[in-house]
Amino acid sequence: MSASTDTYVPKTRVGRITNFVDTRVGGSSIVKEFGRKIFPDHWSFMFGEVALYSFVILLLSGTFLTFFFDPSMAETHYDGVYVPLKGVEMSVAYQSTLDISFEIRGGLFMRQLHHWSALMFVASVSFHMLRVFFTGAFRRPRELNWVVGCVLLILALAAGFTGYSLPDDLLSGNGLRIIDGVIKGIPLVGTYISLLLFGGEFPGTDIVGRLYVLHILLVPALILLMIAVHLFMVVVHKHTQYPGPGRSESNVVGFPIGPVYAAKAGGFFFVVFGILAVIAANFQILAIWDYGPYDPSPVSAGTQPDWYIGWVDGALRLMPGVGEFVIFGRTISLNVLLPALAPAGLLFTLMFAWPWIERWVTKDHREHHILDRPRNAPFRTGIGVAGIVFYSVMWAAASSDLIATHFHVSLNDVTYWLRALFFLGPILGFIVTRRICLALQRKDREIALHGRETGRIVRLPHGEFIEVHEPLNDYKLYRLVNFESPEVLPAQPNKAGHIKRSEKLRGSLSRFFFEDRVAPVTRAELEAAHSHHAEVEAPAEKAEVSGR
Amino acid sequence: MGDHSHGSPSTSGTVATAGQSDVEKFQDPGLPPHRPRRADKDPRAEKRAERQVAILFVISIIGTVLFFVGYFGIRLDDTIATLRFQNFTLGMGTAFAMLGIGVGIVHWAKTLMPDHEIVEERHEVRTEEDRRDAEQIIGQVLDESGISRRPLIRNTLIGAGVLAILPAIGIFRDLSKDMNPEVLRHTMWDAGVRLTRDPSGTPIKASDVTIGSAFHVIPEGLNEAEHKLEEKAKAVVLLMRLNPDELNVSPGREDWNYNGIVAYSKICTHVGCPVALYEQHTHHLLCPCHQSTFDLTQECKVIFGPAAHALPQLPISVDDEGYLVATSDFHEPVGPSYWERG
Numbered sequence A: 001m002s003a004s005t006d007t008y009v010p011k012t013r014v015g016r017i018t019n020f021v022d023t024r025v026g027g028s029s030i031v032k033e034f035g036r037k038i039f040p041d042h043w044s045f046m047f048g049e050v051a052l053y054s055f056v057i058l059l060l061s062g063t064f065l066t067f068f069f070d071p072s073m074a075e076t077h078y079d080g081v082y083v084p085l086k087g088v089e090m091s092v093a094y095q096s097t098l099d100i101s102f103e104i105r106g107g108l109f110m111r112q113l114h115h116w117s118a119l120m121f122v123a124s125v126s127f128h129m130l131r132v133f134f135t136g137a138f139r140r141p142r143e144l145n146w147v148v149g150c151v152l153l154i155l156a157l158a159a160g161f162t163g164y165s166l167p168d169d170l171l172s173g174n175g176l177r178i179i180d181g182v183i184k185g186i187p188l189v190g191t192y193i194s195l196l197l198f199g200g201e202f203p204g205t206d207i208v209g210r211l212y213v214l215h216i217l218l219v220p221a222l223i224l225l226m227i228a229v230h231l232f233m234v235v236v237h238k239h240t241q242y243p244g245p246g247r248s249e250s251n252v253v254g255f256p257i258g259p260v261y262a263a264k265a266g267g268f269f270f271v272v273f274g275i276l277a278v279i280a281a282n283f284q285i286l287a288i289w290d291y292g293p294y295d296p297s298p299v300s301a302g303t304q305p306d307w308y309i310g311w312v313d314g315a316l317r318l319m320p321g322v323g324e325f326v327i328f329g330r331t332i333s334l335n336v337l338l339p340a341l342a343p344a345g346l347l348f349t350l351m352f353a354w355p356w357i358e359r360w361v362t363k364d365h366r367e368h369h370i371l372d373r374p375r376n377a378p379f380r381t382g383i384g385v386a387g388i389v390f391y392s393v394m395w396a397a398a399s400s401d402l403i404a405t406h407f408h409v410s411l412n413d414v415t416y417w418l419r420a421l422f423f424l425g426p427i428l429g430f431i432v433t434r435r436i437c438l439a440l441q442r443k444d445r446e447i448a449l450h451g452r453e454t455g456r457i458v459r460l461p462h463g464e465f466i467e468v469h470e471p472l473n474d475y476k477l478y479r480l481v482n483f484e485s486p487e488v489l490p491a492q493p494n495k496a497g498h499i500k501r502s503e504k505l506r507g508s509l510s511r512f513f514f515e516d517r518v519a520p521v522t523r524a525e526l527e528a529a530h531s532h533h534a535e536v537e538a539p540a541e542k543a544e545v546s547g548r
Numbered sequence B: 001m002g003d004h005s006h007g008s009p010s011t012s013g014t015v016a017t018a019g020q021s022d023v024e025k026f027q028d029p030g031l032p033p034h035r036p037r038r039a040d041k042d043p044r045a046e047k048r049a050e051r052q053v054a055i056l057f058v059i060s061i062i063g064t065v066l067f068f069v070g071y072f073g074i075r076l077d078d079t080i081a082t083l084r085f086q087n088f089t090l091g092m093g094t095a096f097a098m099l100g101i102g103v104g105i106v107h108w109a110k111t112l113m114p115d116h117e118i119v120e121e122r123h124e125v126r127t128e129e130d131r132r133d134a135e136q137i138i139g140q141v142l143d144e145s146g147i148s149r150r151p152l153i154r155n156t157l158i159g160a161g162v163l164a165i166l167p168a169i170g171i172f173r174d175l176s177k178d179m180n181p182e183v184l185r186h187t188m189w190d191a192g193v194r195l196t197r198d199p200s201g202t203p204i205k206a207s208d209v210t211i212g213s214a215f216h217v218i219p220e221g222l223n224e225a226e227h228k229l230e231e232k233a234k235a236v237v238l239l240m241r242l243n244p245d246e247l248n249v250s251p252g253r254e255d256w257n258y259n260g261i262v263a264y265s266k267i268c269t270h271v272g273c274p275v276a277l278y279e280q281h282t283h284h285l286l287c288p289c290h291q292s293t294f295d296l297t298q299e300c301k302v303i304f305g306p307a308a309h310a311l312p313q314l315p316i317s318v319d320d321e322g323y324l325v326a327t328s329d330f331h332e333p334v335g336p337s338y339w340e341r342g
C-alpha cells in the first residue's frame, strides 16, 4: 500500500466529483454500464413505464394521507364542518377521511389523486401485461420475469382492494360484507377465517386497522421488492425489440439512456403526474360524504366497485342459485364458491403457465429477443382475445343492472345472455381473431409479392385495365417477410417407440394451432412473382406513355 | 457498439446475422437512413424549438404559483362549492407544474437531442462455462456437508424446519378471541322483543302497517346495544303487509304472520348485502348487489339470481298494547351460508 497516490488527475469539475465518489464508494462502473445503454423505443413499451410512475405517485400521495388518516373503528359523533352529517355516529376512520376531505387544504386533491392513480396503476399494469403477451415477450429467456409480472398484477389488485376498504363508508363496508360472505362459503375453514379476519363477528372493530397495515406496509413493500426484481431482470435480459430492418436477435437498436432515453422517460413521469392531476382536479371520485358511514342496513343501488374488482363481482352475479347442499350437517355453497374461485383460478393459472404451455406445444426452446407482430402469431393472439372476452363478459355482468336500465331490457334477460356469452364468447373470440390474423397475414403476403396498390388504373395496349402496383422498398419488404411461423409438429414417439398420451395431446394442439398457418414469403417466391410482373409491368409503362 | 444509421441500405453498416446462410430468407437491408429533423437542418427551427421548451418550463412555474394562490387564497368555508373550487385550483396548478416540465423535457429530447438510433450487441445471459463451474461447486458443497450421505441428519432437519414454521402461523390464533361459530345462529330477536323503526328505534303498531307498505326494522334496544353494528348486521328485518290470501303459508308457519304482516331477514342469503328493494305490485324483494330476487308470496323463496335459499322469516305477533313483537328468534341462521350452518 505504498503508492496510493492517484495517477488519474481529473481536469474538469465533473471529473473531480466522479473521482471523489468513485475512490470512496465506487460507481463509475455503474455509469459505464448504464450511461449509454441502449433501450429500444416504441409506444407500446410505455405501459410498463406508466405503471411504474403511477406507483411512485401512489407512494407520494399515500404517504401524505397517512399523516392525517386514523384507522380506528372507535365510535364517535361527527362535529366537523360538513353540515349534513353533524352529530351522526360514525367510526373515527370515517371521520378522519371526512376531515382530510373538508378541513385539510389539498386533502381532497390528494385523496382523489391517490384513488385515480390506483385505477391508472392497475389499468397500466394490465395493458402492459397484454402488450407482453400479444408480442410474445414472455418467451425464453423472460419466462421468470413474466411470472414476477403476474405476481405484481395480483399485488396491484390486493393494494387496491385493501385501500378501498379503509374509509369505512357505506361502500367500503358493503364491499367487506361481500368478501365476508364469500369467505364464509369456503368449506371447513371459512367461518374461522372470517372470525379471525374480523376479530369476531362482522364488522367488528379490528378490520380497518388490520387492512391498514396491509395497505401501507406489507403490500407496497412486496410491490417494491417485485418491481426491483422485475426491472433488474429487464436490464439483465436487455429489452426486446420489434422486428424490422437492422434489428436482429443478436442486437438491440434504440436510443442511449443518456441523454435521450432518460430525458424521454423522465419527462414522461411528469406527464403522467400532470395527467393524473388534471383528472383529480376535475373528476370527483368516491365522494364518501354522500354515502355516509357504514351501516349494515341501507344500501345504495347502482354503486359500482372499483373497475378491477368488477369481474369477480360479475362472476358472482352470473352464477345461478344452485349448488348449495348439506351433507352430514355441513353446508357446501357452490353457488358462491364456484364463481368466486373458478374463473379467477382459471385465468391466473393459464396466465402463470402460458410461457411453458406455448413452449410445450411448439417445442421451441430458443431465445427470442425479437417480438412477434400479433398477427404473425394467430393462435396466441386468438387465445389472448379469448381471455379478454372471458374477462369482459364477467366485467359487463357486474353492471348488468345498469345495462338493463340503459337499454330498457329486462335484467333477467341480460343475465341469461351474459351466461351464454360466458361460455360462447371466448370461443367466438378465438375463432374470429385467428381468422382476422390469418387474413392480415395473407394481405401482407400479397403486398410483399405484388407491391402496394396505388389506386392508379391504366389500360394495357390490348384493352385490359389493370391497377398499377408499386413495388416495396427493401426496408418495407423486409418488415413484411421477416417473421417466423411455427408449423404443425405431429406427435413424436419417445425413445421406446411409444407415443404417450400427453404427446398425442400436444400433437393435436399443435395441429389445432398451426394447421392454417400462413408462411412468410420466401426469396424464390418473390423472384417468381417479379418475373411474372416484368411481363405485365413493361407493357404497362408503354401503355402509359402511349396514353399521353 | 456503433452508429450505423446513415447511408443507403447497401452501405449502411448493420448486416443481419440471423438467416444469412439461409438462401430462402431475405437479406436484412440494415437500418433505414436517418432522416434529419427540421431543427437539424434549419438553425431558425432549432432556435424556435429551444424557445418552445423554455416556454413550457415557464408554464410549469406559473402552475406552481397557481397552486399557492389556491392554497392560501381560497378560504374553506362549509360549502362544497368552495371545496371544489380549491380542489380545482390546486389540481390544475399541480397539473401545469408537472405537464410544463414533462412536455418540455420530452419536446427537448425529441427536437434537440440526437435522434440517431444506436446498435448494441446482445450477450448471452451467462456462459456455459460458468454453469458447469457452478454445478461443480454446488456438488462439492453438498458433498462436503455430507447431507446426501446422511439421510438421518437431513430428514430430522427437514422435520424440525417444517415444525418450526408452525408457531409463526399458530401465533395468529388470537386475532379473534371468540371463535365459536354458534354466535352466527343467534340474533337479538327473542319472544316479546318489539319491532322498531330503523334507525330511530320507535316501536311499530300493527295498525301503522297498511297493505302495500314496507318498513325497515331493527329490534328494540339495538341502538343501546353494546355491539351495535355486529347485532345490526344480523338482526335487520323487512316488514311488509300483504293481503292474507296472497301469502302461501307452509305448515308450521301459520302463526308467524299477523293479519298478512310478515317480517323477513334483510340480509341476503347470497353473500350478505342488505336486500333493499321491494317491488310492491309483484311482491318481489330484490338484492341490489347481485340481483337475487325473492318472492314474498312464497315465503321469500329465491326466484332469480345467485342466492340459493330463502330469506329466513321472523315469527311475529302483537303485544297487549298493539305493538308488533317477535315471538322467537329466527329459526335458522340469517345471511350467507357457512360450513357449520347445516
Ligand code: HEM
Pocket: A044, A045, A046, A047, A048, A049, A051, A052, A053, A055, A125, A126, A128, A129, A132, A137, A138, A142, A145, A146, A147, A148, A149, A150, A151, A152, A153, A156, A223, A227, A230, A234, A238, A239, A240
Ligand atoms: C407493478 C406493476 C408493474 C410495473 C411497475 C412494471 C414495470 C415494467 C417496466 C418499466 C418494464 C420495461 C418497459 C416495458 O416493457 O414496458 C417492464 C417490462 C416487463 N414486464 Fe412489467 N411491470 C409491472 C407489471 C407486469 C405484469 C403484470 C407483467 C406480466 C404478467 C409484466 C411483465 C413484464 C415483462 C415480461 C417485461 C419484459 C418486457 C420486454 O423486455 O419486452 N410486468 N415492466
Ligand code: FES
Pocket: B268, B269, B270, B271, B272, B273, B287, B288, B289, B290, B291, B292, B305, B306, B307
Ligand atoms: S348479496 Fe344479495 S345477491 Fe349477492
